[in-house]
Amino acid sequence: MSPENSSSEQPLNLIQRPRRLRRTATLRRMVRENHLSVDDLIYPMFVMEGEGQKVEIASMPGCYRFSLDLLLLEIAEVSQLGINAVALFPVISEQKKDDTGTESYNPDGLVQQAVKAIKQAVPEIIVITDVALDPFTTHGHDGLVDETGTILNDPTVEILVKMAVSQAAAGANFVAPSDMMDGRVRAIRQALDAQGYFDIGILAYSAKYASAYYGPFRDALDSAPKFGDKKTYQMDAANAREALKEVNLDIAEGADIVMVKPALAYLDIIQQIRQTTELPIAAYNVSGEYAMIKAAAQMGWIDEKQVILETLTSIKRAGADLILTYFAKEVALMLM
Numbered sequence: 001m002s003p004e005n006s007s008s009e010q011p012l013n014l015i016q017r018p019r020r021l022r023r024t025a026t027l028r029r030m031v032r033e034n035h036l037s038v039d040d041l042i043y044p045m046f047v048m049e050g051e052g053q054k055v056e057i058a059s060m061p062g063c064y065r066f067s068l069d070l071l072l073l074e075i076a077e078v079s080q081l082g083i084n085a086v087a088l089f090p091v092i093s094e095q096k097k098d099d100t101g102t103e104s105y106n107p108d109g110l111v112q113q114a115v116k117a118i119k120q121a122v123p124e125i126i127v128i129t130d131v132a133l134d135p136f137t138t139h140g141h142d143g144l145v146d147e148t149g150t151i152l153n154d155p156t157v158e159i160l161v162k163m164a165v166s167q168a169a170a171g172a173n174f175v176a177p178s179d180m181m182d183g184r185v186r187a188i189r190q191a192l193d194a195q196g197y198f199d200i201g202i203l204a205y206s207a208k209y210a211s212a213y214y215g216p217f218r219d220a221l222d223s224a225p226k227f228g229d230k231k232t233y234q235m236d237a238a239n240a241r242e243a244l245k246e247v248n249l250d251i252a253e254g255a256d257i258v259m260v261k262p263a264l265a266y267l268d269i270i271q272q273i274r275q276t277t278e279l280p281i282a283a284y285n286v287s288g289e290y291a292m293i294k295a296a297a298q299m300g301w302i303d304e305k306q307v308i309l310e311t312l313t314s315i316k317r318a319g320a321d322l323i324l325t326y327f328a329k330e331v332a333l334m335l336m
């Protein structure tokens, strides 16, 4: 009996004392329900043209745009830390952008070159490539735009298919359509299969919301839309049933892994999808979620490490198997 309880004149007559299981660190470890592991982490990384370049992103302290030579060194380190996978995002120079994003399926484009080089230098790391037009279009939208400003679905899917096939040809392990066009998962699966890329997986951004949390990422890529917003293709933040509809469609179309994005404001969506699918679920702890923690930590207002672990654990507790996070490297070090 603890001194606190023994000194009490009239102990409460309790059948259950939940605090019994929280008394020591060992006990807490024994009854812990969820565990964050380095195996859960996917590291999003930014690649740019040039050599010897490593440029910090102002709104994402600790995240950099790397030229390919330095990216390879960084990925070797990331792999050494036990991180299984990276998700690649390119910074495309203005003169290579056009209205239709043709650079996106250039077999010698930045992403395609980067994938080849990574698979050669660090063959064991899983490379996931983003399939969407926004880094490649002058207007910054994820799809083709007509003269009225409407984002066109079916013609965009044709380009996304070319892009995905070119990434597979370069050696990507997963292609990850993040564009939210209808029918793109089926079209990509069919094209990959037709070319013999049966083993290349599709990580589908299934429930991707039109979110203000993407702001810092768009700074990183200079890819903010030049007009309008993305609300005719990305989902309305108020909707939950629609997420289930999108997930079910992507599974029917051939997705191997489904994703919810962003993560923190959508933990309920992760939890609901967990009830309805056996597929692995990924959650994207996006740039704005990263920036908020970094900013508060820089002000000295929160304990950064504890907040990172608590945050990522909440995403697992909600039901995610995999977390795309800019904290991946820091967390891998913390978990060692």
Ligand code: PBG
Pocket: 130, 132, 134, 142, 178, 179, 213, 214, 215, 216, 217, 218, 230, 285, 286, 287, 288
């Ligand atoms: C592009 C894409 C975006 C992100 C990943 N892929 C931005 C957007 O849709 O505007 C955001 C990632 C982040 O904020 O960390 N389709």
